[in-house]
Amino acid sequence: MAEEEKFEVRDKRILNQEGEQVREAQDNKEPMPDDATGFHEHPEELPPVDFIAFVGSLGASALMYLGEKVAPDQPDGLKDIAGAKQMIDLIALLEEKTKGNLTAEEAHMMQTLLYNLRMRYVREAEKK
Secondary structure, eight states: OOOOOOOOOOOOOOOOOOOSSSSOOOOSSSSOOOOGGSSOOOGGGGEEEEEEEHHHHHHHHHHHHOOOSSSSSSSSOOOOOHHHHHHHHHHHHHHHHHHTSSHHHHHHHHHHHHHHHHHEEEEEEHHH
């Protein structure tokens, strides 16, 4: 008969079922600097959240993977051709799944974005 493997179960929860704290949280992560919280001081300065902004953010991610500097704080030399292809494929999937449900402006934006990203991807992939 095989030897039984022993293991130990540790309860790492800090709250009990009633929601009362039973122990201190032990977070080994470095605290996040105040300027990197992900919250904006002036949310009114942000563009509206809509489909075009969403697809645009996916496109910006693809461009970043293609080596384009899309944000001032983006590190130099960031290029991931496989990641770019995945983002382009994701946008294409979104285009297919939303076909017939987009406004003319949204559909045109998505087609134009996909065309430009695919052409850029081909150029970058040929350099490899």
